[in-house]
Each structure stands twice: as structure tokens, then as C-alpha cells.
Amino acid sequence: MSAFGAKRALARGIGAASRRSGRGGGTTLPGRALLRMEPEAIAKLGSGLTGGSTIVSATNGKTTTAGMIAAILGAEGRRPVHNRAGSNMTWGVATALLEQRGTEGLFEVDEAWLPRVAQQLHPRLIVLGNLFRDQLDRYGEMEALAEEWAKAVAAAPAATALALNADDPLIADLGRDTDTERPRDGTLYFGIEDHSQALPELQHAFDAKHCRRCGHPYAYEVAFVGHLGHYSCPNCGAQRPRPDVAATRIELHGMEGSAATVRVPGGEIEVELPLPGLYNVYNALAAISAAIALGVEPGHVSAALRDMRAAFGRVETIAVGDGRVSILLIKNPAGANEVLRTLKLEAADHADGIDLWIALNDRIADGRDVSWVWDADFEVLAGAVRHVTCAGTRAPEMALRLKYAGWPEDRIAVEPDIEASLDAAVAGAAGRLFALPTYTALLELRKLLADRGLAKEFWQ
Amino acid sequence: MELRVLSLYPDQMNIYADRGNILFLQRRSEWRGIGFQWKCAGQGESVDPAAHDLFYIGGGQDRDQRFVAADMVETKRAALESAVDDGAALLAVCGGYQLLGESYQLGEETLPGLGLADLRTVREEGPRLIGNVAIETEIGGRKRILAGFENHGGRTYLGKEARPLGTVVKGHGYGNNGGDGLEGVWRDNMVGTYLHGPLLPKNAWLADHLIELALERxxxxxxxxxxxxxxxxxxxxxxxRAAAGV
Known part of the structure; x- marks a missing residue:
């Protein structure tokens, strides 16, 4: 056995042992161990993927977009090596490479780790969805992150294709060859072109204000989600690129999902999504673009998307006791705003308002800084809430935010403990309970439900 | 009675949920039957120092801060100085705090400051200063704790003329520069601090103190x-406070 082979075997053994122990961590420990022994492990293992690798990154929608791409490839009989549980730092990628066999790779990658993973994998395709303010204590400012991504894209081999969101100026600009000022060869843009879905006004958490080329403020014709929309620079003339994959007609059906007509190269397809909200339309457009870049016939995409289930925990409904709990991850202002917008549609069917459980944690993977709750527009649900239970390590601060958003104080309860608060919220709910956890609160919730036999543990 | 608040550059200087501070002032005024007037002043706009009693400036990304520094010195410096000298309240958080001083170093550049406080902000080797923080302050007449979150690359040093807002509770944050244990600046009714979070919702007593100062003026x-x-x-x-370990 080669030295690398021995390290690989040892790391695999660590993964098997950690799963047997039942303590979890199977999606990260083997990769961590391997990277400690062999820092170039991702490059070494990745070079064995003869069909190449696809990397997916974004502030919001990484797991869902990668899940959609996997579903589309799966319908074609393609089974990529994929970190499907959402463990998206280097060790999660290394674990997937270590433990799965396949000829191509599909990796969602944390924003901050994208440059390092791209440099090791020489990907066939990079899919970039959006950049929103998120965990400023960990990622720093969006513009600094966009600069790091620009360097990573510039350093990628010329053969690397790109699928980029035309509606996010921070992302779209990454497709520009700064020497020729033209789009890089092999770049596919996606975007929304249904003006009926525009926001009535620009949201507070609006993150791309200044032209990346000249610094002048952008002018927006419409915005759909946060700063994603149709923009141009009145000073230097920089413009949103015309998307190759575009949603030209969208119908949102609350929590049930949505339907869209999507223009693709050479035609048009109809897409039905079992996932709510405009943000998931963006995820689907990213996945369709990726599929096209990976050689899938556009006509094969619709059935695969219709049949997919939400990627782990992003949206799912579980029976708990006598009630039903729908779980929607919230982790930053832009993502939370889209969840709140979806719930606002849902609340239209509930005269007494909806029941909520919101869990705000401040662990490292959530971001230690919980300031962001003041940037999310909880105001949109004022008057639409029957009762809310605030949980998590920073539960009182969540409750305070809601009070100042105009939610009646007598409908707000505080109970930091995840299990006790969830049981109380389920018992008190008039119908379905909407659970809005931050990332680590979602993990705690999943563990709790798994221990009760109500949901699968995510590393299984 | 009416509380008259002016936000400076709200489109640029809003990175750490600064609107939470404004919303907090608004609700606490309205619940008491005090009118609330909120105006904004952005690029190139002049400021009437007599028209507002509480001035607010938040934090921004580097690029925005560079843009704001030049414009503010050119179009608003004299008005803000006159308002502060006249007893108006001013709260400057994070990037806004850095701009109160004589100068602010950003990368290779040195940006001009408002010169309202004897302090300067420089870059030094070392990581950004990030985390939950608690400080002890006597603003408002008695010793109390301010709790918040700080996240800054710049290190701020107070000059001889400047009084800090407070001292970092030992071992529970970095403060101005992570070295001298001081945090923020406090002059007349002007407060500068690295604590965001946003600051006022975490410290209602300070919000009420600022409302009182503005109404008094x-x-x-x-x-x-x-x-x-x-x-x-x-x-x-x-x-x-618990998050900061105090």
C-alpha cells in the first residue's frame, strides 16, 4: 500500500468508528483526519474523477442547488461523488471523496473555502448563486469576499465553465474577462425576467450598491430578492448580462412550491418546483444552467426537479405528536426575508395567524454575531402571527426583535431550551407549526427528531 | 415633544444592522407619546445643525467608508461640530466612530476624519478584533455595563484630550485597540463606540439616556x-452580557 493509501485507509476507519459510536460527525471527521495527514488530499483524490468536478457556492441556496443538480444528474443515471449532507468546508469535501466512488464530483463549498477547494480540484464547472451579507464575523465584508472569488475564478483553468447569476452584480461580474471586457468563454448566465415578481421597494438589507467597475451607485429597474434584480451603472454603462437561462413566467404557490416557464438555449421548458419562494426559483435556474453545462438535455430537467425532495432540512414537514412541523432554515437577512415572504403568503389562509417557533443560536457555524436579526424584515409578519416561541442560545434577543417589529408582546414566549420550547410550541399550536431555526439549531432539532424516531439523522 | 433624529449616510453606513438602533429609538419614543421625526442626509447633502437633536452614523464596508469620509468632511463637518458644541446628542458606531477622529487609515490610504474627537485609527499587524464585548461606563451618571459585539480591523488610539466611553471588563472583549483596555470616546453628548449588535436594543438604558439628552437640547x-x-x-x-461572559 502506498503512503497515501495507508492514510486513506486510516481516515476511513475513523469514519466507520465514529458512526458506530453513534456520536455523529461522520460527515467531517474522516476528512479532517485525512487532511491533517495529507494537506493535498482533495487534489489527489479529485484527480481520480475522470468526469471532472462541479463546485457550487453562494451565501444562500448551496445545499438546495447542489441537491437539484444531483437530482437532475441522477435522472440520467449519473451518481456523482457529492457532499450531500451539506458539510461544505474542506473536510466535508475530503470526506465525500474518501467514502464515495464515482467518475464525477459535485461539491457545495462554503464561501470562504471556495478559493482553496477550486485551486485543488481544477473544476470542470463552477456554479455561483449569490452573495449576501452573512456572518460578517466569519466571512468579512461581501466585497472583500467577491474579490477573493474573482481571484479564484481568474486562477481556474481556461477550460473551467461558469454558471453565474446575472441578477447579482457581484456574481455576474465574475464572468467578465478583465483583459477583453467580454464574457469568458463557456459562461452561462441565469436570471429572472418576470417583472410581476418584483419587490415593491428595495429591501433594507441591500448589499450591492456600487458598481464593481467604477464605484458609482447602480440604478435598479427591478429587484426580486435582496439586491438580485435588473441593474445598470449610469456612469460606466456596466449592465446585467442577458441570461441564457431565464425564468420568464413565475407562479408562487406559498409553501407548496412554484411553477415557472424557463427560457433555455434553443427553446423553453416548464418547471414545477416542490419548494417555496422565489429564492428556490433562483436555485432551480442555477441547477438548470449547471445541468446544461454538464451536457444534460434541457428537456430532461423538468421531471427530475418535480420529483426532488428538499435538500436536507431546508424545507420539510414532519409529524410531531398530534401536530405537523414545517422546518425552514433562516441564517441571514436575505434568506430570512424570503422565508418571511413565503410565510406571509401562507398566513393569508389563517385568519387567526400562524404559529411559529424561532430558534436563534450564536455558535460558530451560525455566526457569533446575532445583529443580523435586526436587518431581516420580521415586520412583514406583524399582524399575521397567532403565537411565537423563541428558542436557542440568544432567545431573549430574538424575542426583543419581534417586539420591535410590531408583534404583540403577549403572543411572544421565550424558552431557550430547544426540546422544551418545541414541545410547548407544538402543544400550543392551532395547526401547523412553522419552525425557523438557524443552522446549528436546525442540527439540534434534527437530532432531537431523529432520537424520537421521527426523522433520519443527517449523516446516515 | 418630539425626538428629531438625523441618520448620516444610511445607504452606506448600515452594515451591522444599524437600523435596529433607529427603530429602537422610534418605538420607545412613540410608546411614550413622544413624536419621532427621522431624516437622512446622504452624499452631498448639507445638514442644518439646529433641525435635529440626535445624530446617528453607523458602520460601512471599506469602499463605502472611503466614499463617505471625503463627502462628510466636505459637506457636513462644520454643521456637525456646531451641533455637538450646542449640546446635540451624537451616536457613532464602528466605522462611524472611526470617522469622528482626526484621521483613519485604510490600507495604504489615510482618510480624513471629522476631527470631533482627539483620536486616530490606524492599521496594525494582527487579526480583526471580533467578538462579544462588555464595557463599564459612567455615562448617564452611574456605573453601568454596556454589552454588544465588536468587529473591526482598525485600532483606535485616544489622544490626551479624549475621554473613553468606558473600560473593557477585563478579559471580555478588545475595545479600541485590544491593548489599553479603553473603549469608545465620550465628549459632551457625543458617544463613539465599536459596540454594535445593534447597541441600543441590547442596552435600553443608553437609548433612553440619548432620548433625554436630545429632548433637553x-x-x-x-x-x-x-x-x-x-x-x-x-x-x-x-x-x-452573558454572551460576553459577564
Missing amino acids: RYGTRPTLDPLPDELERAAHASA
């Missing part, structure tokens, strides 16, 4: 504010 006497049912506010303060 407008109406000549310091009002006694009606108490509010602050159960959640106290719990949030305790939560922020």
Missing part, C-alpha cells in the same frame, strides 16, 4: 421619561 430641561414595561429588554441585555 430642544426643550431646555431634561425630561423624566415614563418607564416602559421592559421585561424583554432586560432579558436581552442579560443575554448579551
Whole structure:
């Protein structure tokens, strides 16, 4: 056995042992161990993927977009090596490479780790969805992150294709060859072109204000989600690129999902999504673009998307006791705003308002800084809430935010403990309970439900 | 009575949920039957120092801060100085705090500051100073704790003329520069601090103190504010303190 082979075997053994122990961590420990022994492990293992690798990154929608791409490839009989549980730092990628066999790779990658993973994998395709303010204590400012991504894209081999969101100026600009000022060869843009879905006004958490080329403020014709929309620079003339994959007609059906007509190269397809909200339309457009870049016939995409289930925990409904709990991850202002917008549609069917459980944690993977709750527009649900239970390590601060958003104080309860608060919220709910956890609160919730036999543990 | 607030560059200087501070002032005024007037001044806009009693400036990304520094010195410096000298309240958080000083070093550049406080901000080797923080301050007449979150690359040093807002509770944050244990600046009714979070919702007492100062400037006497049912506010303060380990 080669030295690398021995390290690989040892790391695999660590993964098997950690799963047997039942303590979890199977999606990260083997990769961590391997990277400690062999820092170039991702490059070494990745070079064995003869069909190449696809990397997916974004502030919001990484797991869902990668899940959609996997579903589309799966319908074609393609089974990529994929970190499907959402463990998206280097060790999660290394674990997937270590433990799965396949000829191509599909990796969602944390924003901050994208440059390092791209440099090791020489990907066939990079899919970039959006950049929103998120965990400023960990990622720093969006513009600094966009600069790091620009360097990573510039350093990628010329053969690397790109699928980029035309509606996010921070992302779209990454497709520009700064020497020729033209789009890089092999770049596919996606975007929304249904003006009926525009926001009535620009949201507070609006993150791309200044032209990346000249610094002048952008002018927006419409915005759909946060700063994603149709923009141009009145000073230097920089413009949103015309998307190759575009949603030209969208119908949102609350929590049930949505339907869209999507223009693709050479035609048009109809897409039905079992996932709510405009943000998931963006995820689907990213996945369709990726599929096209990976050689899938556009006509094969619709059935695969219709049949997919939400990627782990992003949206799912579980029976708990006598009630039903729908779980929607919230982790930053832009993502939370889209969840709140979806719930606002849902609340239209509930005269007494909806029941909520919101869990705000401040662990490292959530971001230690919980300031962001003041940037999310909880105001949109004022008057639409029957009762809310605030949980998590920073539960009182969540409750305070809601009070100042105009939610009646007598409908707000505080109970930091995840299990006790969830049981109380389920018992008190008039119908379905909407659970809005931050990332680590979602993990705690999943563990709790798994221990009760109500949901699968995510590393299984 | 009416509380008159002016936000400076709200489109650029809003990175750490600064609107939470404004919303907090608004609700606490309205619940007491105090009118609330909120105006904004952005690029190139002049400021009438007599028209507003509480000035607010938040934090921004580097690029925005560079843009704001030049414009503010050119179009607003004299008005802000005159307002502060006249007893107006001013709260400057994070990037806004850095701009109160003589100068602010950003990368290779040195940006001009408002010169309202004897302090300067420089870059030094070392990581950004990030984390939950608690400081002890005597603003408002008695010793109290301010709790919040700090996240800054710049290191701020106070000059001889400047008084800090408070001292970092030892071992529970970095403060101005991570070295001398001081945090923020406090001059007349002007407060500069690295604590965001946003700061006021985590420290309702400071919000009420600023409201009092602003009303005193407008109406000549310091009002006694009606108490509010602050159960959640106290719990949030305790939560922020606990996060900082105090």
C-alpha cells in the first residue's frame, strides 16, 4: 500500500468508528483526519474523477442547488461523488471523496473555502448563486469576499465553465474577462425576467450598491430578492448580462412550491418546483444552467426537479405528536426575508395567524454575531402571527426583535431550551407549526427528531 | 415633544444592522407619546445643525467608508461640530466612530476624519478584533455595563484630550485597540463606540439616556421619561452580557 493509501485507509476507519459510536460527525471527521495527514488530499483524490468536478457556492441556496443538480444528474443515471449532507468546508469535501466512488464530483463549498477547494480540484464547472451579507464575523465584508472569488475564478483553468447569476452584480461580474471586457468563454448566465415578481421597494438589507467597475451607485429597474434584480451603472454603462437561462413566467404557490416557464438555449421548458419562494426559483435556474453545462438535455430537467425532495432540512414537514412541523432554515437577512415572504403568503389562509417557533443560536457555524436579526424584515409578519416561541442560545434577543417589529408582546414566549420550547410550541399550536431555526439549531432539532424516531439523522 | 433624529449616510453606513438602533429609538419614543421625526442626509447633502437633536452614523464596508469620509468632511463637518458644541446628542458606531477622529487609515490610504474627537485609527499587524464585548461606563451618571459585539480591523488610539466611553471588563472583549483596555470616546453628548449588535436594543438604558439628552437640547430641561414595561429588554441585555461572559 502506498503512503497515501495507508492514510486513506486510516481516515476511513475513523469514519466507520465514529458512526458506530453513534456520536455523529461522520460527515467531517474522516476528512479532517485525512487532511491533517495529507494537506493535498482533495487534489489527489479529485484527480481520480475522470468526469471532472462541479463546485457550487453562494451565501444562500448551496445545499438546495447542489441537491437539484444531483437530482437532475441522477435522472440520467449519473451518481456523482457529492457532499450531500451539506458539510461544505474542506473536510466535508475530503470526506465525500474518501467514502464515495464515482467518475464525477459535485461539491457545495462554503464561501470562504471556495478559493482553496477550486485551486485543488481544477473544476470542470463552477456554479455561483449569490452573495449576501452573512456572518460578517466569519466571512468579512461581501466585497472583500467577491474579490477573493474573482481571484479564484481568474486562477481556474481556461477550460473551467461558469454558471453565474446575472441578477447579482457581484456574481455576474465574475464572468467578465478583465483583459477583453467580454464574457469568458463557456459562461452561462441565469436570471429572472418576470417583472410581476418584483419587490415593491428595495429591501433594507441591500448589499450591492456600487458598481464593481467604477464605484458609482447602480440604478435598479427591478429587484426580486435582496439586491438580485435588473441593474445598470449610469456612469460606466456596466449592465446585467442577458441570461441564457431565464425564468420568464413565475407562479408562487406559498409553501407548496412554484411553477415557472424557463427560457433555455434553443427553446423553453416548464418547471414545477416542490419548494417555496422565489429564492428556490433562483436555485432551480442555477441547477438548470449547471445541468446544461454538464451536457444534460434541457428537456430532461423538468421531471427530475418535480420529483426532488428538499435538500436536507431546508424545507420539510414532519409529524410531531398530534401536530405537523414545517422546518425552514433562516441564517441571514436575505434568506430570512424570503422565508418571511413565503410565510406571509401562507398566513393569508389563517385568519387567526400562524404559529411559529424561532430558534436563534450564536455558535460558530451560525455566526457569533446575532445583529443580523435586526436587518431581516420580521415586520412583514406583524399582524399575521397567532403565537411565537423563541428558542436557542440568544432567545431573549430574538424575542426583543419581534417586539420591535410590531408583534404583540403577549403572543411572544421565550424558552431557550430547544426540546422544551418545541414541545410547548407544538402543544400550543392551532395547526401547523412553522419552525425557523438557524443552522446549528436546525442540527439540534434534527437530532432531537431523529432520537424520537421521527426523522433520519443527517449523516446516515 | 418630539425626538428629531438625523441618520448620516444610511445607504452606506448600515452594515451591522444599524437600523435596529433607529427603530429602537422610534418605538420607545412613540410608546411614550413622544413624536419621532427621522431624516437622512446622504452624499452631498448639507445638514442644518439646529433641525435635529440626535445624530446617528453607523458602520460601512471599506469602499463605502472611503466614499463617505471625503463627502462628510466636505459637506457636513462644520454643521456637525456646531451641533455637538450646542449640546446635540451624537451616536457613532464602528466605522462611524472611526470617522469622528482626526484621521483613519485604510490600507495604504489615510482618510480624513471629522476631527470631533482627539483620536486616530490606524492599521496594525494582527487579526480583526471580533467578538462579544462588555464595557463599564459612567455615562448617564452611574456605573453601568454596556454589552454588544465588536468587529473591526482598525485600532483606535485616544489622544490626551479624549475621554473613553468606558473600560473593557477585563478579559471580555478588545475595545479600541485590544491593548489599553479603553473603549469608545465620550465628549459632551457625543458617544463613539465599536459596540454594535445593534447597541441600543441590547442596552435600553443608553437609548433612553440619548432620548433625554436630545429632548433637553430642544426643550431646555431634561425630561423624566415614563418607564416602559421592559421585561424583554432586560432579558436581552442579560443575554448579551452573558454572551460576553459577564
